[in-house]
Amino acid sequence: MPGEIEQFLYLEARLLDTQRYEAWLDLYTEDAIYWVPLEHDQREPFETSSIIHDDRTLLDLRVRQARHPRAHARQPLARTVHQIGNISLEDEKKNELTIKSTLVLVEFRNERQRVWGALVEHRLRRLPQGLRIARKRVDLVNSESELDGVAILF
Amino acid sequence: MVARDEQLAMLVQPDRVHRSVYADPVIFELEMERIFGRAWLILGHESQVAAAGDYFTTRMGREPVIVVRHEDGSVRVLVNRCAHRGATVCAEGRGRAERFVCPYHGWSYDRGGRLGAVPFESGYQRGKLSELGLKQVPRVALYRGFIFASLSSSGPGLEEFLGPARASFDDLVDRAPGGELEVTGGVFKHAYNGNWKFMLENHLDGAHPAWVHASSVAVARGAPEPGAPGKEHHFDIAVRQMRQNGAPDAVWDAIGVWTTPRGHGYLGDYHSDDRLVAGMGSPVFDEYRKKLVERCGQKEADRILRVTLWNTIIYPNCSFMSQFRQLRIIHPLAVDRSVVYTYSFRMKQAPPGMFRDTVAFANVVNGTASWVLTDDLEVYERLQRGLSSGAVDWVYIGRGHGGDVDEADGTRRGNTGTSEVFIRSQMRAWLDYMGADA
Ligand code: FES
Numbered sequence: 001m002p003g004e005i006e007q008f009l010y011l012e013a014r015l016l017d018t019q020r021y022e023a024w025l026d027l028y029t030e031d032a033i034y035w036v037p038l039e040h041d042q043r044e045p046f047e048t049s050s051i052i053h054d055d056r057t058l059l060d061l062r063v064r065q066a067r068h069p070r071a072h073a074r075q076p077l078a079r080t081v082h083q084i085g086n087i088s089l090e091d092e093k094k095n096e097l098t099i100k101s102t103l104v105l106v107e108f109r110n111e112r113q114r115v116w117g118a119l120v121e122h123r124l125r126r127l128p129q130g131l132r133i134a135r136k137r138v139d140l141v142n143s144e145s146e147l148d149g150v151a152i153l154f
Numbered sequence: 155m156v157a158r159d160e161q162l163a164m165l166v167q168p169d170r171v172h173r174s175v176y177a178d179p180v181i182f183e184l185e186m187e188r189i190f191g192r193a194w195l196i197l198g199h200e201s202q203v204a205a206a207g208d209y210f211t212t213r214m215g216r217e218p219v220i221v222v223r224h225e226d227g228s229v230r231v232l233v234n235r236c237a238h239r240g241a242t243v244c245a246e247g248r249g250r251a252e253r254f255v256c257p258y259h260g261w262s263y264d265r266g267g268r269l270g271a272v273p274f275e276s277g278y279q280r281g282k283l284s285e286l287g288l289k290q291v292p293r294v295a296l297y298r299g300f301i302f303a304s305l306s307s308s309g310p311g312l313e314e315f316l317g318p319a320r321a322s323f324d325d326l327v328d329r330a331p332g333g334e335l336e337v338t339g340g341v342f343k344h345a346y347n348g349n350w351k352f353m354l355e356n357h358l359d360g361a362h363p364a365w366v367h368a369s370s371v372a373v374a375r376g377a378p379e380p381g382a383p384g385k386e387h388h389f390d391i392a393v394r395q396m397r398q399n400g401a402p403d404a405v406w407d408a409i410g411v412w413t414t415p416r417g418h419g420y421l422g423d424y425h426s427d428d429r430l431v432a433g434m435g436s437p438v439f440d441e442y443r444k445k446l447v448e449r450c451g452q453k454e455a456d457r458i459l460r461v462t463l464w465n466t467i468i469y470p471n472c473s474f475m476s477q478f479r480q481l482r483i484i485h486p487l488a489v490d491r492s493v494v495y496t497y498s499f500r501m502k503q504a505p506p507g508m509f510r511d512t513v514a515f516a517n518v519v520n521g522t523a524s525w526v527l528t529d530d531l532e533v534y535e536r537l538q539r540g541l542s543s544g545a546v547d548w549v550y551i552g553r554g555h556g557g558d559v560d561e562a563d564g565t566r567r568g569n570t571g572t573s574e575v576f577i578r579s580q581m582r583a584w585l586d587y588m589g590a591d592a
């Protein structure tokens with residue numbers, strides 16, 4: 001049986017892959033940062049662009065846009081499979097855990113299938129209601145390459 | 155040849171264009187030769203090659219080139235193709251190099267493209283090697299720090315090519331205190347399965363945001379009020395932009411769209427700084443304005459900030475927003491495949507918050523995963539799919555046709571801000587370039 005942390009990451013993936021984005025948002029803390037850097041080894045998100053750099057407010061808006069009937073790039077929603085591997089506990093401080101993992105993601109939309117690969121870091125916080133995501137960083141292996149539009153969540 | 159030119163002329167009519175202009179690979183090949191092989195193409199900015207030996211690779215149409223700063227201070231543009239058996243001598247990217255050494259047999263070239271060391275030199279015919287080198291792109295010129303080059307050795311000079319559209323570059327540079335700009339903060343590279351002209355035909359199109367961007371307008375309306383005191387967000391600038399996309403039709407019709415000779419054009423009074431950019435009341439913008447006044451005086455600063463040139467198109471490969479300091483270069487890859495590089499400019503003497511605005515704007519509006527751009531890309535792909543069908547021949551570009559107003563210097567204004575005058579102007583430029591002896 002997978003442990004608590006694995007179960008939590010699988011839950012996050014499952015919510016994304018079944019398009020339950022609102023429930024997925026509930027896994028994030030109010031002060032959460034969701035970050036997909038543009039550059040390899042990018043150090044900060046304010047002086048350098050990011051593929052996605054959302055606080056909780058923007059993340060909410062992102063999900064709301066995806067639900068809009070005229071979100072041309074998003075409707076119909078892409079179907080995805082998030083495959084998570086190499087999960088390791090990097091650090092544990094008070095009530096925060098840093099988890100590293102790898103992500104292989106298959107995306108299908110408009111007769112086109114794409115494969116993504118990424119190194120992922122979660123910072124999870126233990127709250128009374130359970131584990132929550134305070135920070136997620138997704139370093140795509142091809143973030144600096146020429147990419148077709150991205151309208152999914154990693 | 156004459157027959158072909160007559161056929162080309164039939165494809166572009168005053169208020170309609172034949173679909174093959176967007177979908178026929180033969181026409182695309184001709185475009186690469188006659189448009190991208192003739193026009194001045196913007197390649198970048200001098201800050202990308204600040205010191206001797208600094209270089210970056212890019213494309214001119216489909217030609218791979220190296221832009222490099224020579225030790226004599228000039229900017230050179232070299233075709234990235236070894237004189238020996240044709241490998242690209244420089245890996246893609248940027249850096250600083252003393253010389254370019256081909257990975258195949260080690261031929262090396264200086265920053266002017268001159269052939270230096272050649273391994274196994276004795277094996278070649280004497281005298282033959284001295285004729286060889288990296289091909290220099292025949293014409294390179296700068297305007298206000300922007301690097302342009304032309305693959306053709308003849309044609310109008312750069313200033314003539316830009317004509318009245320120079321004003322948009324002036325605006326971009328003048329807004330920077332001390333005129334100091336640098337490219338930094340990462341480059342978005344987004345691709346789409348569609349013709350290169352779709353982007354140029356979209357960026358001045360005031361009739362599209364209400365439809366294409368309906369979803370981002372809707373969520374932006376529900377976003378926290380931008381700039382609310384004590385509740386500022388780093389992305390306020392982007393929320394303002396997305397809301398502005400949802401402006402009433404009357405606003406769009408009133409903003410004004412101009413075209414200038416050779417297919418360039420710009421939108422007029424879409425944003426004034428107080429309406430949108432950072433909010434005149436915002437502390438960052440106030441600090442920036444002070445800096446500008448310090449450098450050029452109150453009167454000049456007022457003049458600069460009153461200029462409202464929004465999206466500018468420099469035909470055939472550039473689109474930029476001087477108020478947000480974002481510039482896009484389009485590279486056609488195939489008739490139905492294009493890639494766009496999006497650069498951000500930092501005003502070196504402005505407060506850091508101004509560049510943070512540029513970055514946030516890039517992420518949320520122009521980025522590869524943004525709320526706004528992604529919907530444009532989806533529509534470009536829909537256009538390509540629709541125009542690949544032979545069932546219907548014509549694309550209608552007649553909005554405002556018959557009402558275009560001629561102004562000074564070859565400038566032409568649409569009768570309303572949502573006129574398709576800019577597409578008609580781009581197609582006229584297209585025909586001029588495509589002529590056999592343009
Ligand atoms: S191909 Fe470049 S040295 Fe031979």
Ligand SMILES: [Fe+2]
Nearest residue numbers: 362363366530
């Ligand atoms: Fe758009």
